[in-house]
Amino acid sequence: MIRSDNLTKFYGTNQALHGLSFRVRRGEIVGLVGKNGAGKSTALKILSGQMLPSAGEVFIDGISVSVDPRAVRARIGYLPEVAPLYREMTVEGYLKFAARLRNVEAGALAAHIEEVTKQTGLSDVIGERLGHLSKGYQQRVGIAQALVHQPPVILLDEPMAGLDPLQIVQIRDLIVSLRKRHTVLFSSHILSEITQVCDRVILIDKGKVRAEGAEAELRRQATRPRQLSLLVRGSEKNLNDALRNVPGLREVSRAKQQQGQWRVRLTVQEDAREKLSKACLEAGLGLLELRGEHDGLEDLFLELLEADPS
Amino acid sequence: MRNILLIAQREFRGYFATFSGYAILAAHLLLSGLLFNIYAVGSRAKFSQRVIEDFFYTASGMAMVTAILLAVRLIAEERQTQTLVLLRTSPVSEREIVWGKFLSTLAFFAITLLLSVYLPALVFVHGKVSLAQIFAGYLGLFLLGAACIAIALLASAWCGTQLMAGAGAGVMVTLLLVAWMAARVSEEPLKGLLNYLALHNQHFVPISRGLLNLKDVVYYLAVTVFFLECAVRSLESWRWRE
The missing domain is CATH 3.40.50.300 (P-loop containing nucleotide triphosphate hydrolases)
Structure with missing residues (x-):
């Protein structure tokens, strides 16, 4: 048209x-x-x-x-x-x-x-x-x-x-x-x-x-890794087990919070939220929060714009 | 033709929907009345024919200024308010835009002229007046105004603001007005050409005396069409220049 x-x-x-x-x-x-x-x-x-x-x-x-x-x-x-x-x-x-x-x-x-x-x-x-x-x-x-x-x-x-x-x-x-x-x-x-x-x-x-x-x-088309923010309740051992079971994850930071909660920031090449939530539940962790961070469209477009057009 | 009338109708209504139309109309009538009393009637005794001649002389000046003031907004204002894009993205040609705008202003200008008819009519009270002279004079004012509207329309297409367009139109009209002066210090054939181009001296003065010649009518029509077509070309060139 x-x-x-x-x-x-x-x-x-x-x-x-x-x-x-x-x-x-x-x-x-x-x-x-x-x-x-x-x-x-x-x-x-x-x-x-x-x-x-x-x-x-x-x-x-x-x-x-x-x-x-x-x-x-x-x-x-x-x-x-x-x-x-x-x-x-x-x-x-x-x-x-x-x-x-x-x-x-x-x-x-x-x-x-x-x-x-x-x-x-x-x-x-x-x-x-x-x-x-x-x-x-x-x-x-x-x-x-x-x-x-x-x-x-x-x-x-x-x-x-x-x-x-x-x-x-x-x-x-x-x-x-x-x-x-x-x-x-x-x-x-x-x-x-x-x-x-x-x-x-x-x-x-x-x-x-x-x-x-x-x-x-x-x-x-975007190649830049995305960041995930995870908040779970449970032991550190169970957290390590869960993270180990999801391929492609790279841990950026981990902080212990009150009432046995853990805040973990991760980078990942593909959207791994579904696999990660499943792994957390299988490891016996209480999944309180799982969200993508800094993977907004603005970042995606900036990345595409920064890429070499040739 | 349908598009020309459509654009003309909208523009014409626009004069009555805004303050500027009424302001120009009122100023024109007020100043015309003052000039009629001070210059045309004056304090000395005059023949009626001379009073009418003097009236048309002052009225021609008023007509030129009024025509410019009415027309400078036509395109420059739409450029400033960014409304011209409505016309330029519609299936309408530049010629239809220019002629539509021109006709609307000419119609409003004709109304201002008609509202001043009572001034020469006052001469009937104490004197004898040739109706043919009044008719010829008003036709001359109408033709002179049409030419000035076309000139101002071109300036409006050229300039980004109404102020610039007004100045541009003023310069062009002034150059055409004083062409006869330049003719006095020129040799033929330039002398003849400059004399012919003079907007007022050669063509309007005879009309104000009641001498309506076809060559003067043709001159004003030619000037009007020439400047309108220049405005059309100017608008067309925007599609390349912008």
Whole structure:
């Protein structure tokens, strides 16, 4: 549905994209992740037909952005980093204007507006002026304008930036609700949010794809050992037996705590939580706590970014 | 055409939804009234035809300033508020964006002109006035305003802020205004060209006297279309430059 072939973009002498290539299949929700300046927004601007690439080609629904930008723009809904809202307009007036710009016929306008306001939870503020809305509602209106003509492809640039935790959850649920009906590509810095919403993640750095796949696939590509934190109750002998029975563990620290409890920190190449918990129970230990430490997505992405691309 | 009207309609409503539209309209009417009383009517006895001529002379200055003030925001403001992206990611061409914005401002400008019609109409009270002269004068103001709106629209497309756009439009209009001065110290064929390019002296003054020539109408239409097309090209180039 979305195809980026060897996309290159220069801003003067500064090269923002270095042959960016990826695919997004119909009905997928894909997250574009990368550091500031990685080229996420530039890629989305080119995909939305807002700017042209210096080299390379983009196809939306099989149509080249360079050859027929107008047809491509009719097939996308785009939310930039700052929602493009005319503050003096009402929500209804704005959505009508956006729908008419995207060739929605006058007769179908009311149905489109009703559906999108229900979908984005804007029914209560339909008559409000955009300038009077909260940041969360403004972001919803921004998403609504991208959806109002029911395009097959939705492009969202940092849709959760600047929102409070409750608003992030609401926007996340909204994006999830788009699954199957639309193909969604969105960028975000909030990595945990991206993996909760996306089928796949594309990690870009310095204008190139560095890794892509589902979260589990990306984890498999990571080689850095993970840390586990274990809290058990029992004798030290039983603890040693349990640890010995799990291959690949390396003990980092051990501390005896009150009431016969032991806090042990371990490193491990693969996720060994299941094996370790079983070993503890078989050794007669009381398993009080077992959790992964410092194996967050941020670390995973940093590791992938630090890896030599060649 | 549908997209042009859609954009024009939104922009036109925008003038009435914000303070700036009313402020420019009020300032235009107030200053036009003052200039009419001080300069056109004055304290000395005058023929009605001369009063109308002087009125259009001052009104042309007001029209140019008002047209620039109304138009400088058209693209520069959308750039500042980052709303232009809505139009640029919709299936709308740059030409439709520029013409839609131009028509909205021209319509609002026409309203400001119409609201000042009572000023020359006052001359009817004590004198005899040629309706043809008033019609020609207002047509001239409309054409002059259209040209200035197109110039300001180009400046708005070039500049990142409304202030810069206003200054840019002011410089371009001033250069076109004083072209006749440059013509006086030039030799042919440059002299003829500069005289023809002069925005006011060669083309508006005859109209304000009631002499409506096709060549003057064509001149203003040509200037308007030229600057609008330059604005279209400028917007199109953003897709490469950005």
